Amino acid sequence: MAEDQRITRIKNLVGGFPDFPKPGILFRDIFPVLRNPGAFKELINVVVEHVQKTAPDVEIIVGLDSRGFIFGPMVAHALGIGFVPVRKSGKLPGETISVAYSLEYGKDRFEMQKDSLKADQKVIIIDDLIATGGTMAAACELVGLLKANIVQCFVVIELEDLNGKSKLSAPFKSLIKYSNSDQTI
Numbered sequence: 299m300a301e302d303q304r305i306t307r308i309k310n311l312v313g314g315f316p317d318f319p320k321p322g323i324l325f326r327d328i329f330p331v332l333r334n335p336g337a338f339k340e341l342i343n344v345v346v347e348h349v350q351k352t353a354p355d356v357e358i359i360v361g362l363d364s365r366g367f368i369f370g371p372m373v374a375h376a377l378g379i380g381f382v383p384v385r386k387s388g389k390l391p392g393e394t395i396s397v398a399y400s401l402e403y404g405k406d407r408f409e410m411q412k413d414s415l416k417a418d419q420k421v422i423i424i425d426d427l428i429a430t431g432g433t434m435a436a437a438c439e440l441v442g443l444l445k446a447n448i449v450q451c452f453v454v455i456e457l458e459d460l461n462g463k464s465k466l467s468a469p470f471k472s473l474i475k476y477s478n479s480d481q482t483i
């Protein structure tokens with residue numbers, strides 16, 4: 299099946315929930331895709347093929363707590379490279395670096411272990427979704443503090459109207475885009 303058709307099939311399974319977790323937020327739910335074994339497999343295959351095509355020399359995948367932990371390790375495993383987590387605060391042992399950030403419906407704090415990346419290591423940061431871009435920008439800041447080289451920020455879903463990618467200086471790619479004119483559910 300062509301990539302576009304596979305992406306449409308996946309998009310049709312993503313859920314839409316108005317006013318969750320707060321009034322005014324339209325929550326895009328990736329979990330129905332994972333419930334469907336064929337679509338889940340297709341999604342991972344599309345992501346892996348995309349990375350092989352656009353960043354064949356990537357050395358390590360960084361995934362974001364928590365929905366980025368669904369995709370990051372699977373992609374790393376398929377590519378035969380390692381995985382490093384960015385976690386919400388207080389969850390990682392040892393020496394850590396930390397940064398505060400805001401997202402579409404709140405504020406939080408991210409951390410990484412100081413020894414988790416090497417200087418100049420080629421990194422792709424993976425998450426399920428970008429909305430305002432606060433989360434991905436915070437992850438980029440942490441990876442930058444460790445002096446690694448961000449070759450790409452990748453998300454499955456982009457909420458285009460919130461223009462999160464404008465907060466990023468690294469190359470950015472999303473598979474599925476939503477704008478306000480898309481159907482709610």
Ligand SMILES: O=P(O)(O)OC[C@H]1O[C@H](OP(=O)(O)OP(=O)(O)O)[C@H](O)[C@@H]1O
Nearest residue numbers: 363364365401402428429430431432433
């Ligand atoms: O672009 P932004 O406005 O920053 O929002 C995007 C982030 O919001 C969600 O994470 P959330 O913090 O809800 O955590 P979860 O993955 O644990 O559900 C989502 O998984 C992204 O990481």
Ligand SMILES: Nc1ncnc2[nH]cnc12
Nearest residue numbers: 324325326327402427429
């Ligand atoms: N609208 C949204 N849907 C799902 N996850 C989100 N994270 C931030 N905004 C979101």
